[in-house]
Amino acid sequence: MAAATPHLRAGTNSVQADPISLGIDIGGTKIEGVAMDGNEHLLACHRIPTREGSQAVHDDTVMLIRHLLDQLGPNQGPVTVGLGIPGRVDANRGMVDDAVNLGIHHMALGPAVAKTTGLPVRVENDVNIAALGAASQTGDTLMTPGATPHSQAARDQARRPATEPGRDGPRALPDHDDHTVAFINLGTGLAAGIISGDRIEHGASGAIGEIGHIPVDAHQFPCKCGQRGCLETVASGSAAQALWPGIAHPLPDLIAQAGQGNQQAQDVLDIIGHGIALAVQIVALTIDPAVIILGGGMSKTGQPLLDLVTEHLNRSAACSHFIASLSLPDRLRLAPADLPIAAIGAALAGRMAADSRPSDFIGKETAS
Template identity: 85%
Template sequence: MATSTPHPRADKDSVQAGPISLGIDIGGTKIEGVAIDGDEHLLACRRTPTRQGNQAVHDDTVTLIRHLLDQVGPNQGPITVGLGIPGRVDANRGMVDDAVNLGIRHMALGPAVAKTTGLPVRVENDVNVAALGAASQAGNTLTAPGTTPHSASARNQARRPASEPGRDGPRALPDQDNHVVAFINLGTGLAAGIIRGGRIEHGASGAIGEIGHISVDAHQFPCKCGQRGCLETVASGSAVEALWPGFAHPLPDLIARASQGNQRAQRVEDIIGHGIALAVQIVALTIDPAIIILGGGMSKTGQPLLDLVTEHLHRSAACSHFIASLNLPDRLRLATADLPIGAIGAALAGRMAADSRPFDFIGKEIAS
């Protein structure tokens, strides 16, 4: 059953005069959608369970778009749609391949939804839109080490001053023209999304950020990709489930039992903590982002996860002046758990369907 969250701004008797951006985050268990206006105010939210197959994904996406527009009410401004979906995505053509958890082998998702709705549509990989949504919050709601969510210190540590827009238009985090934010998605798998200057980086083949399949771990656990020792086997939700099985929420349980002195839990926690810290170091040394955001399902563990990763980063820094000089714990942030960052990022990405400029964050917060 679909659920919606009405917003006081979404008044059927009022007419929205500005642009409306719709974002749809298509996941393996649910499809979540939002509508935001030109000032990044959240106008509407809605979610529905995921059904598998090309036709079902198309139909459910279109239905969600129509529900969001109905919640927003009459609109006189332009409307854009952004879709985030797992798998290999050709963002320029709106094509999706190998979204296996959705039963999609090949699908022209963007053109199909655009044809049905008559709206401009852009399709991006789900990690990329989550990265964009998280990056849009980098000046406001992310949790920094040693803080709690939404505290004044968390906001102050994450916030950077906005500069005047340059000749190419405003940028995502405008204190640097080439400001980089990395988002590490700690979900069933492990991958990273890179936002540079307000834009999603795709690379030559769309494989940028697939750090989960870098084979560097000494345990040499087998990976589904066919290799051994992939980072994903020690730094993902599936890794925790494999190494600490039998719990509905294995990572919180693992951390709790390790803190109580359970030696097996401590050994597994050490493997997971080292693996995630290694992922952070790889991202830092290859991309050198100003901010590294931890997100995905594992991030719902909250501050204990951030503390665990920070501890392992400090361990590396203790034996390496070079690593210490990178100040990695100071760059680390935890994605906020109470905002649909994937859908928000999809909405922001959708603007690229009608506008080629960088995304305009300017330290704004998605207002609810």
């Protein structure tokens, strides 16, 4: 992608370069980075394989930052960096704990990258930055129930006002600035990110949105957290693999097999569909967001996933006027599969680091 065109100040010959926001999504298999300008246009993208260990994650992150800056060329404006990573994250201090899939027990990721690059850095949990990236998208990119992705009808439907007479489709994102958006990450685990007024909600201990470990499922399957019946055991990618083993992409196969009359597949699909719908209800009843976006690996199933969750939400609504009154299917969206929303969210989160200096981090902690 081409670099941003610098803006000329009126009445002068000087050039004022656009600010640059770099976003790095550090995942278990790949590290993906983007560069954006002040108008949130993607200027560059790049990804590399993930290597485990604190030093490797630091080195690869720095290498990716430098690669993105090299792609942009000279005349860059001020640069900020946002990093998203699994595990428990102290966003204010840039600390990461227990990112087990990356081989990280404790690491001062923000201070280390800030010291090496000389750039302001902010670190956030990976689900939170995916939530921020997804919430930044419009009705043009978020798929709605019953709509074909990227079709003109879907775009027209998403643009209509929520109060339009005769409207039979879901709402677009509200126009006001203080709306709340929830992002449910249906990945290896299950968690939610909450965006309120375009900012990430963290809670008192950073555990906000950890809905996967609410023990409410009657099957009482054991969870890695030590409990039984956690929502994650029936509403996640790992749950689908455990309940329908031996298939690389179990959810699409389950949907296909159930459609062909396979009763065992239908029984498993009911467990998963009910679990995800329950996750939606929990988020809706505790946060009451205007929009609930489904993302993560399972979301790549596409429209059939929305149809499955909508079916189970409608089952609950059929026996509860209260649930029916919430119009939960109307709030559902599917995160776009063709955009690096986590890296975009990291870039947006990184702008919060603009007022800090690398020296604010340096010396406070060291990687371990």
